Amino acid sequence: MPALCRDCDAVVAEEATACRACGGVRIVRHPELFSLAIAHLDCDAFYASVEKRDRPELTERPVIVGGGRRGVVTAACYVARRYGVRSAMPMFKALALCPEAVVIRPEMAKYAEAGRAVRALMERLTPLVQPLSIDEAVLDLSGTEALHHAPPAVTLARLAREVERTVRVTVSIGLAPNRMLAKMAAERDKPRGFAVIGRADAAAVLAPMLVSALPGVGPKAADRLAVKGFATLGQLAALSPSEALRRLGEDGPALAAMARGEDGRPVDPSREAKSISAETTFNEDLSAVAELERALWPLAERLSARLKAKELAAAGVTLKLKTASFQIRTRHARLPSPTQLADTLFAAARAMLAREATGVRFRLIGIGADPLAEAAEADRGDLADPAAPKRKAVDQAMDRLREKFGAGVIGKGRGMGS
Amino acid sequence: MKIKVERSALMKALSHVQNVVERRNTIPILANVLIRAKDGALTLAATDMEIAAVEQVAAEVVRNGATTAPAGTLYEIVRKLPEGAVIELDHPGGDSQLALRAGRYATSLVCLPVEDFPALQEGALPHKFSLKAGVLRDLVDRTRFAISTEETRYYLNGIYLHIAESEGAPVLRAVATDGHRLARVEEDLPDGASGMPGVIVPRKAVLELRKLLDDVPAQDLVEIALSDTKIRFGFGAVTLTSKLIDGTFPDYDRVIPRDNDKLLRIAKKDFAEAVDRVAAISSERSRPVKMAIAKQGLTLSAASPEQGTASEEIDADRLEYDATPMEIGFQARYLRDITDQMADSVRVEFKFHDGAAPTLIRAEGDPRAVYVLMPMRV
Numbered sequence: 127m128p129a130l131c132r133d134c135d136a137v138v139a140e141e142a143t144a145c146r147a148c149g150g151v152r153i154v155r156h157p158e159l160f161s162l163a164i165a166h167l168d169c170d171a172f173y174a175s176v177e178k179r180d181r182p183e184l185t186e187r188p189v190i191v192g193g194g195r196r197g198v199v200t201a202a203c204y205v206a207r208r209y210g211v212r213s214a215m216p217m218f219k220a221l222a223l224c225p226e227a228v229v230i231r232p233e234m235a236k237y238a239e240a241g242r243a244v245r246a247l248m249e250r251l252t253p254l255v256q257p258l259s260i261d262e263a264v265l266d267l268s269g270t271e272a273l274h275h276a277p278p279a280v281t282l283a284r285l286a287r288e289v290e291r292t293v294r295v296t297v298s299i300g301l302a303p304n305r306m307l308a309k310m311a312a313e314r315d316k317p318r319g320f321a322v323i324g325r326a327d328a329a330a331v332l333a334p335m336l337v338s339a340l341p342g343v344g345p346k347a348a349d350r351l352a353v354k355g356f357a358t359l360g361q362l363a364a365l366s367p368s369e370a371l372r373r374l375g376e377d378g379p380a381l382a383a384m385a386r387g388e389d390g391r392p393v394d395p396s397r398e399a400k401s402i403s404a405e406t407t408f409n410e411d412l413s414a415v416a417e418l419e420r421a422l423w424p425l426a427e428r429l430s431a432r433l434k435a436k437e438l439a440a441a442g443v444t445l446k447l448k449t450a451s452f453q454i455r456t457r458h459a460r461l462p463s464p465t466q467l468a469d470t471l472f473a474a475a476r477a478m479l480a481r482e483a484t485g486v487r488f489r490l491i492g493i494g495a496d497p498l499a500e501a502a503e504a505d506r507g508d509l510a511d512p513a514a515p516k517r518k519a520v521d522q523a524m525d526r527l528r529e530k531f532g533a534g535v536i537g538k539g540r541g542m543g544s
Numbered sequence: 545m546k547i548k549v550e551r552s553a554l555m556k557a558l559s560h561v562q563n564v565v566e567r568r569n570t571i572p573i574l575a576n577v578l579i580r581a582k583d584g585a586l587t588l589a590a591t592d593m594e595i596a597a598v599e600q601v602a603a604e605v606v607r608n609g610a611t612t613a614p615a616g617t618l619y620e621i622v623r624k625l626p627e628g629a630v631i632e633l634d635h636p637g638g639d640s641q642l643a644l645r646a647g648r649y650a651t652s653l654v655c656l657p658v659e660d661f662p663a664l665q666e667g668a669l670p671h672k673f674s675l676k677a678g679v680l681r682d683l684v685d686r687t688r689f690a691i692s693t694e695e696t697r698y699y700l701n702g703i704y705l706h707i708a709e710s711e712g713a714p715v716l717r718a719v720a721t722d723g724h725r726l727a728r729v730e731e732d733l734p735d736g737a738s739g740m741p742g743v744i745v746p747r748k749a750v751l752e753l754r755k756l757l758d759d760v761p762a763q764d765l766v767e768i769a770l771s772d773t774k775i776r777f778g779f780g781a782v783t784l785t786s787k788l789i790d791g792t793f794p795d796y797d798r799v800i801p802r803d804n805d806k807l808l809r810i811a812k813k814d815f816a817e818a819v820d821r822v823a824a825i826s827s828e829r830s831r832p833v834k835m836a837i838a839k840q841g842l843t844l845s846a847a848s849p850e851q852g853t854a855s856e857e858i859d860a861d862r863l864e865y866d867a868t869p870m871e872i873g874f875q876a877r878y879l880r881d882i883t884d885q886m887a888d889s890v891r892v893e894f895k896f897h898d899g900a901a902p903t904l905i906r907a908e909g910d911p912r913a914v915y916v917l918m919p920m921r922v
Contacts, residue, residue, distance in 0.1 A: 461696060462723050463723070477698075508724060508918060509726045509796070509902065509918060510697060510721045510722070510726075510796075511697075
């Protein structure tokens with residue numbers, strides 16, 4: 127069975143437990159190791175890793191990135207995870223599990239920069255890199271063997287070491303014949319992992335997994351499948367397309383195909399994230415419109431900054447609210463024309479908020495851009511909004527000042543005195 | 545309450561008021577029409593809390609009284625009764641049902657109490673003037689197509705009616721825009737209108753008003769009364785009252801091009817028909833029709849990736865154009881909406897700046913209606 131030393135790229139003998147060339151023990155072996163080309167790459171505990179990189183004294187400490195007494199965990203390092211801390215967990219719960227954790231407020235600009243650096247390394251290997259988020263991407267390395275004088279598995283092992291050396295964060299890699307299996311593989315060996323799922327073993331690997339392991343199958347969908355007698359992927363995989371349609375409805379055949387490890391989605395570098403958003407959890411529940419708006423404005427500014435950073439614009443705005451009883455409400459409005467401007471995003475969200483803020487107590491508010499449009503289409507103004515290009519110019523002038531003197535140097539009156 | 549009424553009179557009145565009732569309403573009483581017989585007159589009323597229509601119907605009142613019945617159902621029943629039938633409506637009072645009899649047909653409808661029927665409070669309407677029905681119809685027709693339906697800019701969801709100055713004289717002006725096109729139409733300022741505030745009349749009221757105007761001779765006067773928050777249109781037996789949109793209409797004057805110097809004049813009929821033929825290639829509504837204009841003539845063209853291409857040439861002797869050649873694209877439907885407002889015998893006048901800037905369009909010799917259209921990229 128082909129085997130590879132991840133520390134020096136040496137091809138390792140069949141049963142060796144350590145590399146004879148470098149003595150390393152990080153050996154990956156798989157019958158299809160040198161014939162697979164689709165890879166999923168995921169940075170390990172990314173935000174927390176970047177923080178630890180910049181503050182080496184925290185290396186051994188549990189680190190949680192997240193905000194506020196009532197915020198949630200955005201990222202937890204692997205030390206903190208040993209205490210049971212998970213991302214998206216409420217901060218108070220995380221601190222109850224791990225009182226000695228160091229909590230760090232997220233600094234998106236820093237993570238975005240590190241994410242870009244990782245992406246640049248990937249793009250040196252193949253143009254077929256599809257970013258899935260700031261710290262996650264899928265690569266198609268088919269046909270790169272001649273270019274890199276090595277099969278994709280070797281190229282990927284080198285990439286992982288290169289990321290560690292230059293960006294100084296670790297990554298986990300999944301190698302497989304398609305995107306879904308590559309993602310599943312990446313999740314099997316974390317952190318600093320390298321896992322392979324091949325064509326021949328896909329069915330056996332997937333069969334015992336729970337249906338919730340499939341992309342798009344959340345807890346509710348998993349419950350519905352369980353009621354119909356489908357708890358594992360093996361049970362789903364056994365369905366013929368017509369049986370799947372009859373028993374599970376329209377989505378049935380696609381679910382059964384996924385459960386068999388089939389995934390025809392190509393790696394498409396032009397497909398970016400479908401939405402960009404910003405949200406915040408309040409220190410105390412809010413119900414007054416004025417207070418909710420005050421919380422909304424900085425989010426609109428943050429969303430505007432993220433859109434600009436990614437050279438995208440919002441063609442629609444989503445308002446997200448979570449009530450004190452954890453019920454989530456989302457409202458959406460299509461914009462007359464795409465925008466990157468915080469005040470246009472804010473105005474659209476505010477109109478929706480006015481209809482929702484009827485005295486209900488909310489614990490969270492968020493604003494998102496969906497669908498996304500190209501930056502070139504943004505804020506060109508129309509007959510009903512001739513001032514848009516002027517607002518855009520003001521906004522760009524403010525951005526230039528921020529770039530030169532720091533984020534706090536200038537802001538709109540709306541964001542002050544609150 | 546007991547009345548006898550001729551079928552066609554009742555049907556016409558019901559068709560008016562039942563348009564007003566809220567279709568997807570969640571408050572049951574708003575689906576009902578108020579029927580009141582008093583002192584020899586039958587009155588029907590309906591409201592969706594934003595607009596209200598009240599109509600008097602000639603009827604024989606046997607016994608005074610009032611009730612409310614489902615507007616849609618009542619209209620359907622009356623519509624199906626034979627022409628010329630005399631309908632008897634009988635409601636003994638309290639929470640009993642409304643009996644409707646016509647010839648050998650009889651029905652009984654569940655009613656809701658009159659006390660629950662909401663009144664749209666008009667308040668004082670200090671500004672009063674009247675317009676000929678034909679004039680009002682023109683104002684509405686030539687602007688309503690440009691009303692926006694987009695919710696985020698709710699202040700565009702109506703016609704902005706206000707006083708403006710045009711060549712030194714005050715005029716009553718109607719403006720509507722959805723951001724892509726703008727229509728500005730004006731009429732002589734009627735007596736009594738000076739001092740009125742600028743108001744935005746919501747789309748639903750505009751559409752309802754337009755339907756009512758169909759039944760009114762052009763020379764008849766429509767009484768208009770308004771305040772900052774309400775407007776009322778009165779035509780004989782019918783009164784339509786609407787809340788106004790509480791918002792600020794954008795400063796449209798800034799987007800009306802002043803310096804567009806490339807002038808094209810072309811017979812409306814030639815142009816509109818050619819646009820129609822060329823645009824037929826694409827079923828996609830937002831596809832542009834390209835205009836390539838030069839002294840030698842105008843070429844209209846359209847292309848659809850699925851269906852093919854089409855073009856039509858209009859020779860120089862059938863148009864007037866003296867400027868440098870240019871190309872510009874517009875959505876065919878938007879061009880149609882504008883040319884539809886012009887008589888077949890006129891020439892359309894375009895004033896261009898370039899292929900990317902707003903274009904001014906009007907009928908030659910008619911300065912009272914001005915349209916502005918944003919080009920599309922072609």
